[in-house]
Amino acid sequence: MAADIDVYLRGGTYRLSQAFSLGTQDSGQNGHKVVWANYPGEVPVLSGAQQVTGFSLYDSSKNIYRAAVPVGTQSRQLFVNGVRAQRARGPLNPAGFTLSGSSFTTADSSYASFTDAASVEVVDDNAWKQMRCPLAGITVPSGGGSSLDVDPTCFRNNNTAVPNRQFPFNGAGLPALSSISYVENAYQLLDSPGEFYLNSSAGFVYYMPRGGQDLSTADVELPTRETLLTLNGTPGHLVPVNDTDPSITYNGSWSYSSARAVGDLYDDVHSTTVNGDSASYTFTGTGIDVLSEANTDEGGIDVYVDGTKTQSVSAAGTSRLAQQVVASVGGLSKGRHTVKLVKTSGTFLVLDGFTVVPDAVTPALDITFQGLTFAYTTWMLPATAGYIDNQAGVLWDPSHADAPTRIPAAVQVHRSSNITFAGDEITHTGGTGIDLADGTQSSTITGSFIHDTSGGGVSVGEVDDYYLTDTGRMTTGDTVSENWIDHVGQDYSDAVGIWAGYTRNLAISHNDIGHTPYSGISLGWGWGYASPCSMQSAQHLASCRHGTIYAGGNQILDNHVHDVMNILYDGGPIYTNGGQGNDGSTSVLAGNLVEVTNHTNNKLYQDEGSSYWNTYDNVARIGGGGWIGMWTPTIHDINIHDNYSDTSAYNNRGTNITFNQATIVSGGAWPPAAQAVIAAAGPDAGYRPMTGRIDDDDTAISYTGSWTANGNRGLGDYDDAVHATQADGDSASLTFTGTGVSVVGERSSDQGQVEVFLDGTSKGLFDTSSTTRQAQAVVYSTSGLSAGSHTVQVVKRNGTWSTLDGFEVTGVHNDTDPAITYTGASWQYYPSRGFGDYQNDVHAAAANGDSATVTFTGTGISLVTETNSDEGTLAVSLDGAAKGTVNANATSRHAQQTVYAVSGLPIGRHTLTLTKTGGTYLVIDRFDTQ
Numbered sequence: 001m002a003a004d005i006d007v008y009l010r011g012g013t014y015r016l017s018q019a020f021s022l023g024t025q026d027s028g029q030n031g032h033k034v035v036w037a038n039y040p041g042e043v044p045v046l047s048g049a050q051q052v053t054g055f056s057l058y059d060s061s062k063n064i065y066r067a068a069v070p071v072g073t074q075s076r077q078l079f080v081n082g083v084r085a086q087r088a089r090g091p092l093n094p095a096g097f098t099l100s101g102s103s104f105t106t107a108d109s110s111y112a113s114f115t116d117a118a119s120v121e122v123v124d125d126n127a128w129k130q131m132r133c134p135l136a137g138i139t140v141p142s143g144g145g146s147s148l149d150v151d152p153t154c155f156r157n158n159n160t161a162v163p164n165r166q167f168p169f170n171g172a173g174l175p176a177l178s179s180i181s182y183v184e185n186a187y188q189l190l191d192s193p194g195e196f197y198l199n200s201s202a203g204f205v206y207y208m209p210r211g212g213q214d215l216s217t218a219d220v221e222l223p224t225r226e227t228l229l230t231l232n233g234t235p236g237h238l239v240p241v242n243d244t245d246p247s248i249t250y251n252g253s254w255s256y257s258s259a260r261a262v263g264d265l266y267d268d269v270h271s272t273t274v275n276g277d278s279a280s281y282t283f284t285g286t287g288i289d290v291l292s293e294a295n296t297d298e299g300g301i302d303v304y305v306d307g308t309k310t311q312s313v314s315a316a317g318t319s320r321l322a323q324q325v326v327a328s329v330g331g332l333s334k335g336r337h338t339v340k341l342v343k344t345s346g347t348f349l350v351l352d353g354f355t356v357v358p359d360a361v362t363p364a365l366d367i368t369f370q371g372l373t374f375a376y377t378t379w380m381l382p383a384t385a386g387y388i389d390n391q392a393g394v395l396w397d398p399s400h401a402d403a404p405t406r407i408p409a410a411v412q413v414h415r416s417s418n419i420t421f422a423g424d425e426i427t428h429t430g431g432t433g434i435d436l437a438d439g440t441q442s443s444t445i446t447g448s449f450i451h452d453t454s455g456g457g458v459s460v461g462e463v464d465d466y467y468l469t470d471t472g473r474m475t476t477g478d479t480v481s482e483n484w485i486d487h488v489g490q491d492y493s494d495a496v497g498i499w500a501g502y503t504r505n506l507a508i509s510h511n512d513i514g515h516t517p518y519s520g521i522s523l524g525w526g527w528g529y530a531s532p533c534s535m536q537s538a539q540h541l542a543s544c545r546h547g548t549i550y551a552g553g554n555q556i557l558d559n560h561v562h563d564v565m566n567i568l569y570d571g572g573p574i575y576t577n578g579g580q581g582n583d584g585s586t587s588v589l590a591g592n593l594v595e596v597t598n599h600t601n602n603k604l605y606q607d608e609g610s611s612y613w614n615t616y617d618n619v620a621r622i623g624g625g626g627w628i629g630m631w632t633p634t635i636h637d638i639n640i641h642d643n644y645s646d647t648s649a650y651n652n653r654g655t656n657i658t659f660n661q662a663t664i665v666s667g668g669a670w671p672p673a674a675q676a677v678i679a680a681a682g683p684d685a686g687y688r689p690m691t692g693r694i695d696d697d698d699t700a701i702s703y704t705g706s707w708t709a710n711g712n713r714g715l716g717d718y719d720d721a722v723h724a725t726q727a728d729g730d731s732a733s734l735t736f737t738g739t740g741v742s743v744v745g746e747r748s749s750d751q752g753q754v755e756v757f758l759d760g761t762s763k764g765l766f767d768t769s770s771t772t773r774q775a776q777a778v779v780y781s782t783s784g785l786s787a788g789s790h791t792v793q794v795v796k797r798n799g800t801w802s803t804l805d806g807f808e809v810t811g812v813h814n815d816t817d818p819a820i821t822y823t824g825a826s827w828q829y830y831p832s833r834g835f836g837d838y839q840n841d842v843h844a845a846a847a848n849g850d851s852a853t854v855t856f857t858g859t860g861i862s863l864v865t866e867t868n869s870d871e872g873t874l875a876v877s878l879d880g881a882a883k884g885t886v887n888a889n890a891t892s893r894h895a896q897q898t899v900y901a902v903s904g905l906p907i908g909r910h911t912l913t914l915t916k917t918g919g920t921y922l923v924i925d926r927f928d929t930q
């Protein structure tokens, strides 16, 4: 390749019959990239769904509609006009169930009449886990009622067969599947608008429409694909071979030890004390790691490859470290090879396992994806195996007794390098959004919108490669920045916004993460495995399982994490786990704004084994318990300084912690340094949509007083969350550039009057009391302001509560706004024209096909610009759909004319693209949003 190759995808929906799969043969070359991009102004959607049509009313008494789908169609998700439907579900925390063996019994006999009982699932959201199992069936107990008989294998996996697998796979204390949060997936549970039920064997999907949905015209999407895009370098996922593998030949007087509880792979090793004893293993591949332990009583090992001695190594160490790569062989021709280890000195030779590298490490390389939408996936494993949770979207693999696995992603990257995702959208997934797996390096996810996922948003790294010493196989150098990640974990409530396992030099920066059922960011794995035995002893652990973790040099910087912990417990907006610092560098947790949490015990939660962090310049506010938590002595060597909090509570029981209490702020009086953190947190200006609707948790709103915030209220709030206060005199204010503003709150019987100030002048008292609750109520509204900067302030005056859901702004955004993307070479900036332009400037394009794109949050947008004799037509595209052509031509020049306007859109994020199609110029002066 002599230049980048640009591959444009035209707009429209590409329904994939299998994942779009790229490998090493699709890599860029000579430093040039292959760029897969949207054709300018168009929105290509890679979809894993089939469209369902032909709905007819099936049960008029319940308003249930039905449509035929091919018999055998399997899916766990359905979307109607882009809105996620809910699998038919019973009430939350149903009363009256008793666990008896692996059955939940109840006096309620109605369950016994459920059809297709083996498709029914029970779900237990318990502490930090979701546990989910299909039923074997529903029977009638001798005394009557119903017995929900859980699939016995799944029940065992979620209870007795989930021993505490100990470090590095999990920590102390395991919740079990012991109660029912809800029962899911039976036709008989289809009783609420927005619920669906798929009868796969009969080939019907049933749906109860939400208000305003017309199934004769609705776009109903049934996802059937698990993955939409895969990038595959080699090798794939590597799983070690244990020392018990029957193809390992032990010569001499070896003995086998299991349950040593020192951190061995699968808790066992083979060992010998006789020099000259050997172990041989024939494998197919290009290399192999030898896993042993390091200790004072270990000694020399001669390593032979295909009969030739290639290395003499030593496993001697100053103290015991489990699962050490004592020898690594690489660069072999791909094929069958035999490695032989011969004991030469020391008291013991210990063999714990081998990791075979089947292919040379060859990443898929230098590929970029930009402006693409990935939508509609499902993930069927839970239908048969249930959901066997470890933590944060990491599961136990039900097919391998000791192996962890992770929720698959719509976009799966394996063993790749220099891969870039920029300005993409990933949504409506049945698993995770995007996953950088298996030693993916130097890759970036930036400026993307990842939302409405059943699993997590972004995953980086693995949980079973902690022992690596080969930097070529580590997950390192990746960046997740400037993304908007929200409403993840729609089905699997342990999922998080951004998850990272064992990683080195990962940067998670300037992301906005919100509306999660569990933590916002979870980085690191391994609990106290990398912590010295003295600390494990101080934690009162009965044994010391101690090895090394390659993690280090990671950074969590300048993120805004809000509205988290909405369902589960024992997490936080930013959560860290396990040892860092293995590469000698400190990881950094700085500049983050963490706020608005439910159920949490810490906002900055540095959990078991967290080490070598520098934690500073963070702002923690509103909701939750302590601003930082380090609960146990295996947490060590963390430097905490220069943070800001509205609560003084914290927990520091770590070892060697340099703890400086945060600057404690009351009444919203954040000092300038904290205000700077607040202003800088989250995506930078060029990645923020223009705002017509500003939600209550937007960092642009200043709250003074004792506001609290609640997510997940389920009362119809915008983004399902509000800020509220009980103290008269508390205020919220917003400075905006625009011509109008509305205060959006709630009317309820426990509310009173608020006073609204505009640019410092009182507009009077406004009553928010009402006998019935009204969500998203407009409390105050004004328009016709001069197009400039204004400040609106709401002050609680009386009543029990005052509630703020957000502001609706008629915003005015100049053509220089960083949220506008100008595409094409002909764009020019013309300041100081003196023609009456807004801010006396415009952008103009002279080439047909050049375009301007704006992403905005709100309900409408207008292009206000010049019309003139040298202007012509422009094609309008809104949310990827062509909206026709408008004309800016006029007989003479008129500044600031409304050329295109759309309003009444569903509240949310939208994208408008204007493409020049005629005339001499396309001129952009300003956009107004609402």
Ligand SMILES: [Ca+2]
Binding pocket: 242, 243, 244, 264, 265, 266, 267, 268, 269, 351, 352, 353
């Ligand atoms: Ca072992």
Ligand SMILES: [Ca+2]
Binding pocket: 695, 696, 697, 717, 718, 719, 720, 721, 722, 804, 805, 806
């Ligand atoms: Ca809100």
Ligand SMILES: [Ca+2]
Binding pocket: 814, 815, 816, 837, 838, 839, 840, 841, 842, 924, 925, 926
């Ligand atoms: Ca302008």
